[in-house]
Amino acid sequence: MDKVIQEAKDSLEKGDLVAIPTETVYGLAANALNPKAVTKIFQAKNRPSFDPLIVHCASIEAIEEYVNGFPEKARYLAKQFWAGALTLVLPKKEIIPDLVTAGLDTVAVRVPNHPLTLELLEKLDFPLAAPSANPFGYVSPTSAEHVEEQLGDKVSFILDGGKSTIGIESTIISFAENEPIVYRLGGISLEQIEGAIGTIAVKTHSSSNPKAPGMLASHYAPRKKVKITKIEEYLENTESLEKVGILSFRKKYDNIQNEKQVILSEEGDFAEATQNLFAGMRYLDKQNIDIILTELLPEKDLGRAINDRLRRASV
Numbered sequence: 001m002d003k004v005i006q007e008a009k010d011s012l013e014k015g016d017l018v019a020i021p022t023e024t025v026y027g028l029a030a031n032a033l034n035p036k037a038v039t040k041i042f043q044a045k046n047r048p049s050f051d052p053l054i055v056h057c058a059s060i061e062a063i064e065e066y067v068n069g070f071p072e073k074a075r076y077l078a079k080q081f082w083a084g085a086l087t088l089v090l091p092k093k094e095i096i097p098d099l100v101t102a103g104l105d106t107v108a109v110r111v112p113n114h115p116l117t118l119e120l121l122e123k124l125d126f127p128l129a130a131p132s133a134n135p136f137g138y139v140s141p142t143s144a145e146h147v148e149e150q151l152g153d154k155v156s157f158i159l160d161g162g163k164s165t166i167g168i169e170s171t172i173i174s175f176a177e178n179e180p181i182v183y184r185l186g187g188i189s190l191e192q193i194e195g196a197i198g199t200i201a202v203k204t205h206s207s208s209n210p211k212a213p214g215m216l217a218s219h220y221a222p223r224k225k226v227k228i229t230k231i232e233e234y235l236e237n238t239e240s241l242e243k244v245g246i247l248s249f250r251k252k253y254d255n256i257q258n259e260k261q262v263i264l265s266e267e268g269d270f271a272e273a274t275q276n277l278f279a280g281m282r283y284l285d286k287q288n289i290d291i292i293l294t295e296l297l298p299e300k301d302l303g304r305a306i307n308d309r310l311r312r313a314s315v
């Protein structure tokens with residue numbers, strides 16, 4: 001067995017935390033069947049215990065051990081998109097601790113698409129509970145360096161799998177009610193989901209009692225103020241641009257220094273923009289600026305998920 005996989009496995013079997021790479025974002029993983037280990041996740045992230053975790057397995061067959069029934073549409077989605085950036089919320093079996101699901105009778109499950117993490121999951125005899133590996137409310141990590149910077153001293157091992165290829169969290173679809181509902185827009189687009197199972201309701205709006213705290217209005221946020229605006233107009237009407245940074249979809253702006261600008265994709269490619277989004281936010285957060293100006297993308301495909309994160313970052 002690969003040395004790094006062995007090391008990750010040993011730590012997890014001891015009940016310790018390991019950061020795992022996935023195609024969406026890095027996860028902060030622990031043995032999902034061990035409440036003591038899961039408690040460490042909440043502590044390390046400073047995450048409120050009412051926010052349930054996603055359980056990760058290597059295959060649909062493995063997931064079937066933890067869910068109580070698999071509605072036809074859910075199974076179809078799983079077959080279509082796993083391993084991949086899709087999380088399904090399904091009725092849970094008793095074996096999943098209440099701590100993982102925040103006492104809900106459903107559990108969120110996903111087969112992530114990353115070779116190292118799939119190999120690790122195959123070698124473990126328990127599933128991994130893993131939220132994104134960032135302090136609660138902050139931007140999700142898309143590289144091992146991001147995890148190291150913020151949670152390095154809280155994990156026993158970081159399995160470095162390179163830069164996340166998708167770069168935004170999974171799309172969450174709940175089967176807790178009669179009809180499926182999208183709870184979080186993410187790496188599988190609404191167009192792809194509807195292409196598979198037809199029209200679906202989207203309920204990602206925040207409320208005071210969110211079903212998924214990823215639905216909280218303010219989330220995925222840099223520490224710097226983020227403002228969604230017509231960038232050109234803002235620049236024309238602002239006297240001092242010294243402390244202004246820009247997170248732009250495709251365009252570069254002349255009157256702002258290069259190092260204070262992040263261009264998500266010059267070609268206007270949604271997948272490229274998605275992959276660069278969180279690293280771009282983290283980069284700008286470190287610059288000597290007071291405000292990050294940004295703009296919404298066209299409201300389609302992955303543009304929807306990017307816009308959702310930009311809106312939450314700007315609250």
Ligand code: TXA
Pocket residue numbers: 022024025026027028051052053054087089101104106107108110112130131132133168169170172174183211212213214215
């Ligand atoms: O791409 C992803 O999904 C990443 C990687 C690591 O898999 N994970 C991730 O986890 O984004 P986290 O914890 O940051 O976001 C999971 C979201 C939370 O907003 C949580 O409230 C929701 O999933 N969730 C988990 N279990 C749920 C349940 N039973 N019902 C409703 N929402 C649930």
Ligand code: MG
Pocket residue numbers: 131132140
């Ligand atoms: Mg998260």
